Amino acid sequence: MNQFQCQAEIVRMEHLTSDIVRMTLQAPDIAACAIPGQFIMVKAGEGCDPLLRRPFSIHQVIGNGRVQILFKVLGKGTRLLAGMRAGMALNLVGPLGRGFSLESREGFCLVGGGMGIAPLYFLARELQRLSRPPQLVVLLGARTAAELAQLAEDFRELGVRELHLATDDGSLGHHGYVAELIPRQLGRGGDDWQLCACGPHPMLQAVAKEAKSLSCPCQVSLETMMACGISACLGCAIPRAGLSGAYLHVCKDGPVFDAKEVAWL
Ligand SMILES: Cc1cc2nc3c(=O)[nH]c(=O)nc-3n(C[C@H](O)[C@H](O)[C@H](O)COP(=O)(O)OP(=O)(O)OC[C@H]3O[C@@H](n4cnc5c(N)ncnc54)[C@H](O)[C@@H]3O)c2cc1C
Ligand code: FES
Structure with a gap:
């Protein structure tokens, strides 16, 4: 699997809300081989603080060798990233991890919650580009309409017709959790469907x-x-289903897993 470390110029910063940012980076090597579900490790500052790179899903690969990440400001690293401007440069490593399988199916149902929506946009676009595109249903959830509105619009512009929304406060779409929408969509008979979820x-x-x-x-x-993102620190271990004492490493074995592989505690 190809992986690159590069100094990437920030091409564009979009502040979708006061704390959600979409950043476009010029990273041709990463853009050339990334698949949906993979992530990059981003050095958020120039010195040793913060020391560790931060992981972000690849939100989109666009023309001219560009990749996008979509993130919410949580702590020091994301605050530093949100304060950056176009023209500045960031050190990246990627693409990393195992992405989504696009194995042929009658339909795909993508379920995204919060910033877990980030990789699903890239996935939806690649599914639509297949020579025989499957049926596509996209279910998106967030806390409020403000967090969801722009992202929902992006999926509509992509041509996703079956788009259903949920918000925790009921300000847009279904009042409740996004997973509650699944039976309504797949309950009508989805034997040859694939669910793909992030959140x-x-x-x-x-x-x-x-x-x-x-x-x-x-x-x-x-x-x-994740401390390293490259299978060196073993800090991203999660229990594996079926085998007591066995672990999976999210950065190497994932971040995308068959749901049956995971011990849901
Ligand atoms: C494979 C992968 C893909 C990711 N993709 C995205 C993405 O597309 N968009 C996005 O906004 N975020 C994503 N994240 C989460 C993102 O990496 C963290 O939000 C970020 O590292 C926080 O850095 P910080 O320095 O701002 O916060 P820190 O100062 O490190 O932490 C601030 C707070 O956030 C919590 N926190 C930090 N990292 C995580 C995490 N991974 N999960 C839950 N809580 C955490 C900490 O416990 C702490 O309470 C991804 C994480 C992984 C592992
Ligand atoms: S983050 Fe270091 S081994 Fe996975």
Whole structure:
């Protein structure tokens, strides 16, 4: 698998809300071989603080060798990144990890929660580019309409017709959790469908449960704290299903897993 370390120029900064940012980076080597679900490790500052790179899903690969990340400001690293301007440069490593399988299916149902929506945009676009595009249903959830509106619009512009939204506060779409929308979509008969989900752990757990009850194959993209991103520190271990004492490493074995591989605690 090709991986690169590069100094990437920031081409564009878009502040979608007060704390959600989309950053476009000039990274031709990474753009040339990235697949949906993979991530990059980003050095957020020039010196030793913060010391560790931060992982971000690849949100989109666009023409001219550019990659985008979409992130929410949480702590020091993301605050530093949000304060950067076009023309500045960042050190990146990627593309890393195992992405989504696009194996042929009648339909794909993508389920994204919060910043877990980031890799699903890249996935939706690649599915639509297949020589025989599958049916596509996209279910997106967030806390409020403000967090979701622009991202939903991006999926509509991509041509996704079956787009359903949920917000925790009911300000847009279904009032509740996004996983609650799955039975309505796949309950109508989805034997040859594939669920692909990314979001907070409880959401993924709920999606895996729905997938099991509908007998629908399900891929989940997991997040853990990551110190290295390259399988050197073993800090991203999660328990593996079925084998007591066995672990998976999110940076190397994932971040995308078959939901059946994961021990949902
Ligand atoms: C494979 C992968 C892909 C990711 N993709 C995205 C993405 O596309 N967009 C996005 O916004 N974020 C994404 N994340 C999470 C992102 O890496 C963290 O939000 C970021 O590292 C926080 O850095 P910070 O320095 O701002 O916060 P820190 O100061 O390091 O931490 C601030 C707070 O956030 C918590 N935190 C830090 N990292 C995580 C994490 N991975 N999961 C849950 N809580 C965390 C800490 O416990 C702490 O409470 C991804 C993580 C992984 C592992
Ligand atoms: S983050 Fe270091 S081994 Fe996975």
